[in-house]
Amino acid sequence: MGKIKTVLEDCDILVVGGGMAGTGAAFEARYWGRDMKIICVEKANIDRSGAVAQGLYAINCYMGMQWDENQPEDHVRYARNDLMGLVREDLGYDMARHVDSTVHMFDEWGLPMMRNKETGRYLREGKWQIMIHGESYKPIVAEAAKKSADKIYNRIMVTHLLMDEGKENRVGGAVGFNMRTGNYHVFRAKAVIVSAGGASHIFKPRSVGEGMGRTWYAPWSNGSAYALPIAVGAKMTQMENRIVLTRFKDGYGPVGAYFLHLKTYTQNGNGENYEKKWYEHTKKLVGEYIDHTPVPTCLRNHALIEEVKAGGGPIHMVTTEAFQDPHLEEVGWENFLGMTIGQAVVWASQNIDPKYMNPELTTSEPYVMGSHATCSGAWVSGPEDLSPPEYFWGYNRMLTVDGLFGAGDTVGGSAHKFSSGSFTEGRLAAKAAVKYIQDLGDENIKVSNKQCEDFKEIIYKPLENYTVGRNEITAGTVSPSYLLPIQGLQRLQKIMDEYVGGVGTNYMTNENLLKKGIELLGMLQEDLEHIGAEDYHQLMRAWELKHRAITSECVAQHTLFREETRWPGYYYRGDHMKLDDDNWHCLTLSRRDPKTGEFTMEKAPLYHIVDDNKDSK
Amino acid sequence: MPTFVYMTRCDGCGHCVDICPSDIMHIDKTTRRAVNIEPNMCWECYSCVKACPQDAIDVRGYADFAPLGHSVRVLREEEKGTISWKVKFRNGHEKNFVSPITTKPWGKHIPKLSELEIPDKEALDSELLCFEPDLLNVDTGLPTLKKEQLKQGVYY
Numbered sequence: 001m002g003k004i005k006t007v008l009e010d011c012d013i014l015v016v017g018g019g020m021a022g023t024g025a026a027f028e029a030r031y032w033g034r035d036m037k038i039i040c041v042e043k044a045n046i047d048r049s050g051a052v053a054q055g056l057y058a059i060n061c062y063m064g065m066q067w068d069e070n071q072p073e074d075h076v077r078y079a080r081n082d083l084m085g086l087v088r089e090d091l092g093y094d095m096a097r098h099v100d101s102t103v104h105m106f107d108e109w110g111l112p113m114m115r116n117k118e119t120g121r122y123l124r125e126g127k128w129q130i131m132i133h134g135e136s137y138k139p140i141v142a143e144a145a146k147k148s149a150d151k152i153y154n155r156i157m158v159t160h161l162l163m164d165e166g167k168e169n170r171v172g173g174a175v176g177f178n179m180r181t182g183n184y185h186v187f188r189a190k191a192v193i194v195s196a197g198g199a200s201h202i203f204k205p206r207s208v209g210e211g212m213g214r215t216w217y218a219p220w221s222n223g224s225a226y227a228l229p230i231a232v233g234a235k236m237t238q239m240e241n242r243i244v245l246t247r248f249k250d251g252y253g254p255v256g257a258y259f260l261h262l263k264t265y266t267q268n269g270n271g272e273n274y275e276k277k278w279y280e281h282t283k284k285l286v287g288e289y290i291d292h293t294p295v296p297t298c299l300r301n302h303a304l305i306e307e308v309k310a311g312g313g314p315i316h317m318v319t320t321e322a323f324q325d326p327h328l329e330e331v332g333w334e335n336f337l338g339m340t341i342g343q344a345v346v347w348a349s350q351n352i353d354p355k356y357m358n359p360e361l362t363t364s365e366p367y368v369m370g371s372h373a374t375c376s377g378a379w380v381s382g383p384e385d386l387s388p389p390e391y392f393w394g395y396n397r398m399l400t401v402d403g404l405f406g407a408g409d410t411v412g413g414s415a416h417k418f419s420s421g422s423f424t425e426g427r428l429a430a431k432a433a434v435k436y437i438q439d440l441g442d443e444n445i446k447v448s449n450k451q452c453e454d455f456k457e458i459i460y461k462p463l464e465n466y467t468v469g470r471n472e473i474t475a476g477t478v479s480p481s482y483l484l485p486i487q488g489l490q491r492l493q494k495i496m497d498e499y500v501g502g503v504g505t506n507y508m509t510n511e512n513l514l515k516k517g518i519e520l521l522g523m524l525q526e527d528l529e530h531i532g533a534e535d536y537h538q539l540m541r542a543w544e545l546k547h548r549a550i551t552s553e554c555v556a557q558h559t560l561f562r563e564e565t566r567w568p569g570y571y572y573r574g575d576h577m578k579l580d581d582d583n584w585h586c587l588t589l590s591r592r593d594p595k596t597g598e599f600t601m602e603k604a605p606l607y608h609i610v611d612d613n614k615d616s617k
Numbered sequence: 618m619p620t621f622v623y624m625t626r627c628d629g630c631g632h633c634v635d636i637c638p639s640d641i642m643h644i645d646k647t648t649r650r651a652v653n654i655e656p657n658m659c660w661e662c663y664s665c666v667k668a669c670p671q672d673a674i675d676v677r678g679y680a681d682f683a684p685l686g687h688s689v690r691v692l693r694e695e696e697k698g699t700i701s702w703k704v705k706f707r708n709g710h711e712k713n714f715v716s717p718i719t720t721k722p723w724g725k726h727i728p729k730l731s732e733l734e735i736p737d738k739e740a741l742d743s744e745l746l747c748f749e750p751d752l753l754n755v756d757t758g759l760p761t762l763k764k765e766q767l768k769q770g771v772y773y
């Protein structure tokens with residue numbers, strides 16, 4: 001390992017992950033921290049990285065305050081309703097009150113927005129969504145980050161956060177490796193913003209052959225956003241709130257524009273409306289929540305899942321009516337070509353022309369993320385003017401580790417941010433990070449050589465495991481002393497699927513299953529000490545897997561802790577099948593002790609800071 | 618498989634290697650041409666296809682659910698500001714689409730923040746983000762809630 005070069009860089013603000021949130025952070029950090037050194041580290045190439053690599057066809061979060069279309073309160077009510085009551089309303093309100101300025105910037109930067117020809121307003125897909133031609137959404141926001149940061153490092157995977165040795169519980173930077181050169185990179189920073197996206201591939205995907213990469217969330221979303229903070233003892237929240245999506249079969253083409261704009265609808269294999277069939281059944285589980293409008297996402301999944309279990313499949317999206325209108329047909333196709341091209345490929349291959357044939361829908365494997373109709377992630381401080389004392393400890397979007405900030409999928413509790421809200425949250429975190437650094441004054445961060453050298457040893461160990469182990473065997477992939485990344489990944493997915501509520505069990509789990517699952521995840525994590533990597537690309541896969549594994553354990557612990565079924569359609573606790581507001585109308589928090597690896601769980605209060613009002617409950 | 622590379626077209630320039638978010642387009646040491654080294658970690662995101670100057674990369678739908686005989690081709694033209702798609706079904710049926718990708722010359726309208734006036738301490742201490750409240754396009758300023766509201770219904 002002596003030949004591996006170490007590259008050291010000192011900076012003020014380090015942004016980990018240059019996706020929607022990270023590009024927003026790099027941009028805003030420069031505005032407020034004019035003379036600060038701002039570095040962004042990205043695992044891929046910032047021009048096409050993260051969940052938005054292929055583009056988006058809609059911006060799913062826009063208030064339209066200028067036309068009084070929605071106010072931030074309305075968005076809080078909406079997100080709270082969709083997540084069955086449980087969100088951080090301070091964070092949601094804060095994001096919503098700023099998101100319009102983000103969208104207006106995108107418009108100025110050249111992102112093609114569709115407009116209503118009569119009113120001149122942005123064309124609405126639904127109450128919150130506006131339609132765009134967003135093939136180049138990511139290159140555009142990347143350009144803003146490149147213009148703002150001192151330096152963007154592409155192809156560096158961050159594996160660990162550094163801690164300050166001068167003050168307890170304070171971050172000191174991050175380390176990682178370059179998957180092209182193999183160089184070891186040390187970034188010492190006064191503040192770190194983690195914006196590394198959500199987690200796919202922790203549950204077994206529906207396709208396990210060549211198509212396993214065609215997941216809904218990108219296969220490169222590997223949970224670093226959670227693993228990095230968890231490893232240094234930051235508190236996490238609502239990690240049990242994994243999301244399952246109803247999507248077009250196999251290609252995972254989004255359904256939002258179809259339901260909202262094209263006015264298509266679903267039916268079962270016999271052409272019947274099945275959703276209303278499950279009303280009474282769902283009411284027994286969740287009570288009056290089923291009467292809320294709009295019907296929460298999980299409950300709509302629930303009806304689909306029950307219908308399929310009862311033999312009513314396949315479920316179809318009725319497109320043949322809407323698609324007779326050539327304009328709507330064009331929107332339907334371009335929707336996919338702009339953000340989920342794989343769906344167009346599936347339809348072309350199976351001769352599915354939605355003008356003449358109603359395509360199938362199905363529910364996906366679960367994902368862990370914080371920006372969609374779900375809110376798993378880190379427990380962060382809210383803004384000073386909105387947050388009750390339990391939600392505020394100094395700096396907006398700061399985790400429970402000093403100097404460590406989060407945004408986008410990283411941040412828990414603030415659902416329904418999507419692309420624009422994630423970028424906005426990156427901006428919020430960056431401004432707070434600038435303030436934090438200014439308040440630090442000339443206080444220095446102490447990161448010893450030893451801390452860096454120890455991580456170096458750990459990071460490259462999979463290469464050594466492979467070199468040594470490979471010599472024991474003649475050829476092939478079966479070794480008694482190491483596991484390859486793909487083998488470990490498949491074991492992880494099988495455990496999560498069968499014990500923690502994946503598609504294989506119809507999203508069902510219980511205390512006994514979870515305890516067994518946690519035991520097996522423990523053994524897997526021990527085995528990952530022996531993971532082998534043949535080259536730097538596989539070294540990246542090895543670290544992606546380690547990050548997925550620690551994220552998964554956190555998800556399992558949270559799922560075990562919450563003794564109710566809060567979100568039927570996302571997962572079920574078979575031993576507690578009902579929603580239980582008396583005991584669980586609260587947020588869950590976890591902390592993993594960095595020394596022992598033990599998780600401790602607690603409940604956190606849930607504040608409804610926005611009143612019930614209007615049509616949404 | 619999902620992406621694959623035509624031997625006769627690829628010249629080994631490496632643009633696809635540079636862009637692939639999954640790090641799976643690599644240059645094969647023997648042929649010195651690009652290859653997808655891990656098809657089961659490909660998202661069919663088409664980033665490499667769009668980036669290839671030789672039009673050498675194509676996609677064959679995932680073998681586990683996509684029958685053969687289809688193609689979805691793309692041409693992204695930054696100068697023209699458009700992206701064009703040709704979808705060919707297994708049964709030979711075809712569909713074509715063209716969309717804009719930008720409304721302004723590339724990158725020109727993104728401000729260079731380091732050249733702007735430095736914001737004052739008051740702005741830094743406020744809840745405003747850059748260019749706010751102007752950029753919100755409302756004359757009521759940044760919305761906020763009254764402190765008394767915050768305690769409504771606390772649950773444990």
Ligand SMILES: Cc1cc2nc3c(=O)[nH]c(=O)nc-3n(C[C@H](O)[C@H](O)[C@H](O)COP(=O)(O)OP(=O)(O)OC[C@H]3O[C@@H](n4cnc5c(N)ncnc54)[C@H](O)[C@@H]3O)c2cc1C
Pocket residue numbers: 016017018019020021022041042043044049050051052056057058059060061156157158159195196197198216217218220221222224225254339340371372407408409410417418419420422423
């Ligand atoms: C198919 C699909 C459709 C969607 N549709 C819409 C839509 O229509 N409208 C909408 O508004 N939103 C939509 N979204 C949601 C939106 O894309 C996300 O909410 C948003 O991208 C989240 O931003 P983020 O910055 O948290 O994560 P990302 O944008 O995914 O960014 C994370 C970044 O971190 C990098 N990274 C990860 N790990 C590391 C590491 N260890 N070291 C260094 N870098 C790392 C990644 O490479 C990536 O660049 C959609 C998402 C998907 C997948």
Ligand code: SF4
Pocket residue numbers: 622626627628629630631632633634650651668669670671672673674
């Ligand atoms: S971009 Fe095209 S020509 Fe260049 S290496 Fe890749 S496949 Fe070959």
Ligand code: SF4
Pocket residue numbers: 619620636637638639640641642653658659660661662663664665666
């Ligand atoms: S389609 Fe996307 S994931 Fe697949 S090889 Fe090309 S760039 Fe990589």
